Amino acid sequence: MTELVHQLGLDWKLLLSQGVNFLILLTVLTMLVYRPLSKLIEERRKKIEFGLMGAEEAEKRLKEIDRIKSEKIGEAEKIALNIVGESEKRGQKRFDEIVKIAEVRANEVLVDAAKVAEHKKQEELARLTEKAGLLIKQAIIKTVELDPKHIDEKLVSEAARIIKEQA
Amino acid sequence: MHEISLRAEEIFRIGNWPITNALLLSFVSLITLILIGILIKRGLKIVPGKLQSIFELLLEQIFKLMDSVLGERKLSEKYLPLVATIFLFIMTSNWLGLFPVIGPIGLNAVHEGKTSFIPLFRSPASDLNFTMGLAIIALISINLLGVFAIGFKKHFGKFFNFHKPFPVISFIGILEFLSEFVKIVSFSFRLFGNVFAGEVLLLIVGFLVPYLVPLPFLFLEVFVGFIQAFIFSMLTLVFIAMAVKHEGEH
Numbered sequence: 001m002t003e004l005v006h007q008l009g010l011d012w013k014l015l016l017s018q019g020v021n022f023l024i025l026l027t028v029l030t031m032l033v034y035r036p037l038s039k040l041i042e043e044r045r046k047k048i049e050f051g052l053m054g055a056e057e058a059e060k061r062l063k064e065i066d067r068i069k070s071e072k073i074g075e076a077e078k079i080a081l082n083i084v085g086e087s088e089k090r091g092q093k094r095f096d097e098i099v100k101i102a103e104v105r106a107n108e109v110l111v112d113a114a115k116v117a118e119h120k121k122q123e124e125l126a127r128l129t130e131k132a133g134l135l136i137k138q139a140i141i142k143t144v145e146l147d148p149k150h151i152d153e154k155l156v157s158e159a160a161r162i163i164k165e166q167a
Numbered sequence: 168m169h170e171i172s173l174r175a176e177e178i179f180r181i182g183n184w185p186i187t188n189a190l191l192l193s194f195v196s197l198i199t200l201i202l203i204g205i206l207i208k209r210g211l212k213i214v215p216g217k218l219q220s221i222f223e224l225l226l227e228q229i230f231k232l233m234d235s236v237l238g239e240r241k242l243s244e245k246y247l248p249l250v251a252t253i254f255l256f257i258m259t260s261n262w263l264g265l266f267p268v269i270g271p272i273g274l275n276a277v278h279e280g281k282t283s284f285i286p287l288f289r290s291p292a293s294d295l296n297f298t299m300g301l302a303i304i305a306l307i308s309i310n311l312l313g314v315f316a317i318g319f320k321k322h323f324g325k326f327f328n329f330h331k332p333f334p335v336i337s338f339i340g341i342l343e344f345l346s347e348f349v350k351i352v353s354f355s356f357r358l359f360g361n362v363f364a365g366e367v368l369l370l371i372v373g374f375l376v377p378y379l380v381p382l383p384f385l386f387l388e389v390f391v392g393f394i395q396a397f398i399f400s401m402l403t404l405v406f407i408a409m410a411v412k413h414e415g416e417h
Contacts, residue, residue, distance in 0.1 A: 007173060008174070008295050009172075009173055009175055009187075009294060009295055009296065010299065011185065011296060013184055013185060014190060014296035014300075015296045015303070016300075017184075017190055017193075017296075017300075018190065018193060018294075018296050018297045018300035018301070019300040021193050021194065021197050021300075022252070022253075022256060022301055022304055024197060025200055025201070025252055026248060026249065028200075028201050028204060029201075029204050029248065029252050029255070030252075032201075032208040033207050033208065033222065034226075034247055034248045034251065037207070037211070037219075037226060038226075038247070040211060041223065043213065047213070
């Protein structure tokens with residue numbers, strides 16, 4: 001047995017050295033690699049889980065937001081249509097009012113214009129009358145100065161000439 | 168070609184403590200893995216880099232495998248360090264032993280009146296001390312974990328019990344107890360045999376046809392190195408699973 005052990009090279013010192021080697025490696029790798037790496041993998045797994053949950057929640061919320069958005073848009077469209085309808089009605093009413101006011105104002109303006117025109121006409125007539133009086137007066141003066149033979153003819157032509165010039 | 172020896176060759180001594188070439192490469196594996204561990208620890212980020220990604224992938228695969236055996240992630244996390252370290256240590260040692268530069272580096276030493284070439288490094292698993300050391304630690308761990316999980320009485324009650332039919336069950340229990348020691352032998356000799364045979368095969372093929380021909384064998388040994396590490400760690404895992412579960416659970 002001793003010979004067999006010797007031939008196989010079994011030596012308790014070497015056995016112990018190899019065992020200690022392994023135990024050192026086990027301790028070092030556990031401290032340096034296995035524990036930190038397992039912790040890190042677990043941490044990453046949690047983060048991914050959290051991220052996935054967050055993404056799921058975000059997707060749900062997005063769908064909810066889309067639904068609310070559609071509802072709101074529908075409501076807004078209805079309100080907008082109402083507002084437009086209301087505005088059209090109010091616009092039409094206001095238009096009618098403005099047209100009415102404008103018509104009244106136009107009538108007033110027309111009346112004023114007629115009054116002014118009448119006034120101017122009266123003024124012109126007065127001036128014309130005054131001028132006509134003067135002309136008649138001048139004509140009579142001239143008539144007195146003229147020969148009675150030619151009075152009719154000359155008088156008429158002279159009066160016509162003066163009137164022509166004056167006009 | 169240097170002499171083929173079952174025993175790992177002694178390179179030097181520290182006091183009266185022998186340091187063999189297998190132990191030396193075992194140290195190299197240890198330091199390599201520790202350095203990788205430090206690199207991973209320093210660059211640990213929530214968004215992983217290349218090295219961290221590779222290690223995470225490896226760890227995730229080991230986790231999946233352990234989950235399928237143990238049934239739950241919590242247990243996998245608990246026993247991961249032991250199983251993963253066994254796997255990484257054996258695989259790294261096996262692969263480092265296959266590096267072509269490992270074999271030729273050595274020294275000429277006088278042994279029993281003859282001068283012979285002794286390689287400075289030797290694949291640790293081709294030394295029975297390495298495989299048996301790991302097997303003993305694995306078996307002690309399996310039993311300790313069993314005791315912690317189900318209690319001393321229940322765990323050892325599997326081996327020493329007086330249930331009816333009395334002599335049969337008790338005898339099976341004792342056989343189970345003996346098989347625990349046999350496991351050490353089966354664990355250590357399986358790994359040792361495979362790696363040692365691979366070393367010898369590579370040595371002979373390399374000696375007979377040094378160019379190109381050893382290449383397929385080298386690839387085969389890379390695969391064997393991985394498979395043997397996997398088998399060792401998987402057996403440890405299965406025995407842990409059997410030890411930490413109550414009798415009625417499996």
